[in-house]
Amino acid sequence: DTAVSQTPKYLVTQMGNDKSIKCEQNLGHDTMYWYKQDSKKFLKIMFSYNNKELIINETVPNRFSPKSPDKAHLNLHINSLELGDSAVYFCASSRDGSYNEQFFGPGTRLTVL
Amino acid sequence: GENVEQHPSTLSVQEGDSAVIKCTYSDSASNYFPWYKQELGKRPQLIIDIRSNVGEKKDQRIAVTLNKTAKHFSLHITETQPEDSAVYFCAAPKEGYQKVTFGTGTKLQVIP
Secondary structure, three states, X not given: OOOEEEEOOEEEEOOOOOEEEEEEEOOOOOEEEEEEEOOOOOEEEEEEEEOOEEEEEOOOOOXXXXXXXXXXXXXXXXXXXXHHHOEXXXXXXXXXXXXXXXXXXXXXXXXXX | OOOEEEEOOEEEEEOOOOEEEEEEEOOOOOOEXXXXXXXXXXXXXXXXXXXXXXXXXXEOOEEEEEEOOOOEEEEEEOOOOHHHOEEEEXXXXXXXXXXXXXXXXXXXXXXX
């Protein structure tokens, strides 16, 4: 059983397009996150949600809009894609906040042409 | 905000040797210190963590040590094997904020 899943695994698109990445966890966790990993492998938090409520928004451009329809899902919508958005995006979840193990999804490799 | 510095950025060791990676954090209120391993093309996965009520924790060939006074913690891998080759990240979560600041990563290469 996959604990944290993301779709799609790869996304190749043109500049200016809008795209979405979906994330689901079946661990019953309360907290979910989106991370961006750039080409230098730096792992930076973008958003965190606790029980469907936005907790952290780390100065991410407002072209990025997370949406949590329920505790088990945290989707990421990106408007007007730019070249600099190319990266691997990881969804993660943890039980009761950041002081517990984070379980990562497999990642979505986004390439903007 | 929390600052987490990780060194070295790359590390090459001969198979069988030990590897040590160090992280320094800035927030003295931090009490939980995990280490994640990310193999090429894979997701980060927790390999060991420590809470501030202990100074050292060991799991087979992997150990983590914590010095709260100096605000640093280290990952020790003994008897390294080629499958230990990966990028390792430390992290310093901020309790109550649902935020995790990761270190900049260490690319470990174990040479057979």
